[in-house]
Amino acid sequence: xxxxxQNSGPLSVPEGAIASLNCxxxxxxxQSFFWYRQYSGKSPELxxxxxxxxxKEDGRFTAQLNKASQYVSLLIxxxxxxxxxxxxxxxxxxxxxxxxxLTFGKGTHLIIQP
Amino acid sequence: KAGVTQTPRYLIKTRGQQxxxxxxxxxxxxxxxxxxxxxxQGLQFLFEYFSETQRNKGNFPGRFSGxxxxxxxxxxxxxxxxxxxxxxxxxxxxxxxxxEAFFGQGTRLxxx
Numbered sequence: 001x002x003x004x005x006q007n008s009g010p011l012s013v014p015e016g017a018i019a020s021l022n023c024x025x026x027x028x029x030x031q032s033f034f035w036y037r038q039y040s041g042k043s044p045e046l047x048x049x050x051x052x053x054x055x056k057e058d059g060r061f062t063a064q065l066n067k068a069s070q071y072v073s074l075l076i077x078x079x080x081x082x083x084x085x086x087x088x089x090x091x092x093x094x095x096x097x098x099x100x101x102l103t104f105g106k107g108t109h110l111i112i113q114p
Numbered sequence: 115k116a117g118v119t120q121t122p123r124y125l126i127k128t129r130g131q132q133x134x135x136x137x138x139x140x141x142x143x144x145x146x147x148x149x150x151x152x153x154x155q156g157l158q159f160l161f162e163y164f165s166e167t168q169r170n171k172g173n174f175p176g177r178f179s180g181x182x183x184x185x186x187x188x189x190x191x192x193x194x195x196x197x198x199x200x201x202x203x204x205x206x207x208x209x210x211x212x213x214e215a216f217f218g219q220g221t222r223l224x225x226x
Contacts, residue, residue, distance in 0.1 A: 031212055032212040034214065034215070036217075042219075043202075043204055043217040043218060043219050043220045044157070044204070044217050045217070046214050046215070046216065049214055051212070088156075088157065090215075092212055093159060093162075093170060094169075094170065100145075100162055100169065100170055101145075101147035101149075101159050101161075101162040101170055101206075101208075101215075102147070102159070102206070102215055103159065104149075104156060104157040104159075105156070106155075106156035106157075107156060107157075
C-alpha cells in the first residue's frame, strides 16, 4: 500500500519569507504528485502537480521532485497570511487504467505570521 | 465549467440510521472517488468508481457502500451509523489516470 509522509507542523513562517513544505512517498513507481491546499472547514484545492524530476514553477509556488530520493517539496515565495492553511501531498493509488483515486499525507499546517 | 457538486452540505443523523450522499462530477470526468476526513486520521480513501464499476475500495467496513450511474453521478451510503462516522465526506472527480482530482465542497455528517 502506498504511503505518503508529511510533517504535521505547525510550520510557522514570517510574512514575506519562503515557506518550504516536504513530502516523502513509499512507492518508487509513483509517477505524479499533487499538492493541495485546504483552509479550515473547506475542501482541498489543487495548487500544483508535477510529473517530472526537477522544478515546476507557477506564480509564487514551486514544486520540486526528486524521484531517486522519493521526495517532493513545495516552496511558497513571498508568503502571505492568506497562505496559512494545511497543505496536503498526494500520489495516485494505482497504476492501471482509469484514475484510481489518491493517497494523501496527513498534511502540514502552515502559519504565516504577519 | 461547473465544478464537483455534493449534496447535502450538512447532515445530522442519529446512531443506527443510514445516510446517502450524492456527488455530481465535472462534466466529462468518468472517475469519482470518495474520501472521509477526520481530524485524527486525515483524508482516507473510501472507494473509486469508473464507468459505473467500483475499481478500488479502501479499508472501511461493509457499512460503507457506493454506486455510480451511467451519467457518472455517484452516491455513497453508510448504514447503521456510528458516532465515529462523524466526518467530512469528500467526493473528487478525475478525467483519467495520473490526472488532477477536483474536490466538491463536501458533506459534513454529524452522528449523534
